[in-house]
Amino acid sequence: MAKERYIGIMSGTSLDGVDVVLCEIDASECTLVSALEYPIPLELKSDILTMIESKSTLETLGELDHRLGLLFTQAVGALLIRENIDASSIKAIGSHGQTLWHAPTGEYPFSMQLGDPNILTARTGIPVVADFRRKDVALGGQGAPFAPAFHEFIFNNIKNSIAIVNIGGMANITVLGDKLIGYDTGCGNALLDLWIAEHQAAAYDKDGAWAKTGRVDYGLLDRMMSDNYFEASYPKSTGREKFNKAWLQGHLAGATHNPEDVQRTLLEFTALSISNEVLRFNRDMVILCGGGAKNNFLVERIKALIPNIEVTLATNADEMEAMTFAWLAYKRVHHEKVNLKDVTGASDNAVLGGIYA
CATH class of the missing domain: 3.30.420.40 (ATPase, nucleotide binding domain)
Incomplete structure (x- = not known):
């Protein structure tokens, strides 16, 4: 089977930038083709930290979800333009989203990542796989690490x-x-x-x-x-x-x-x-x-x-997390379960993420 091209996006808890990678993936290999680190505007970073550290409103939450969706779209666009990549050659984008809160052991366990994937797919024309963690949490797992x-x-x-x-x-x-x-x-x-x-x-x-x-x-x-x-x-x-x-x-x-x-x-x-x-x-x-x-x-x-x-x-040490989510998108597109139950404590391995086409 020929390798397929996937983009992975990772914005981690360090908030030091959005990592975007292009990978070629098949059943046995994930090869990094190109990578880009896209800056997070200082105002947006400040607003993310403020929301994490203090109370907020539903309006602010919704706006932040939209702003992050736009940021991820801009980051992908920058990579496509720099490398002269045809968007139609990309099978899917794997977007982790920005974690705002992770509480897998409470009375009502959840893990919240923002960055509306609908905006990302609407503006790039590329299918997006997102919301990876909540299925694992629903199965009793920690939802992390992946x-x-x-x-x-x-x-x-x-x-x-x-x-x-x-x-x-x-x-x-x-x-x-x-x-x-x-x-x-x-x-x-x-x-x-x-x-x-x-x-x-x-x-x-x-x-x-x-x-x-x-x-x-x-x-x-x-x-x-x-x-x-x-x-x-x-x-x-x-x-x-x-x-x-x-x-x-x-x-x-x-x-x-x-x-x-x-x-x-x-x-x-x-x-x-x-x-x-x-x-x-x-x-x-x-x-x-x-x-x-x-x-x-x-x-x-x-x-x-x-x-x-x-x-x-590691080789590609900086890009490893973004590559993870390109690979997870590959697994989701091919309806393959991810071997995580022994890591997270979930009751079973599962097909993770939702596809936004």
């Missing part, structure tokens, strides 16, 4: 005993073996980005340069690491509804902290929460991907905390 199923697909030819760690706004681990294991390890870049934005007016701490100027506050680190999320068994998942500004302020209360020391401690918090989970499994190698894999100081600290395990960076 990357482990894709990791299993693309790394199935590696013989080493490996784990894959994706560091986005949150971080997740995939452990390959007879049974697929995957779950969120905790915070990735989200608190690091939040803190430097407040104190340095920067979107992120490039290579951990600001964090390097500070010292680890071990009292603060111990308080953060004592959160009950780290004691919970998997399957489990998390997001900004947990690790957010209010959570951090709660741990900072009652003492004065140098801003650079907090940044350094937050970086150690991410490195330690990841390495602790890696050490639960007997792995020879860890492959890092996601935006956090570009933070050299963070990678350095992860390596130092797991000195007997080889740490390497």
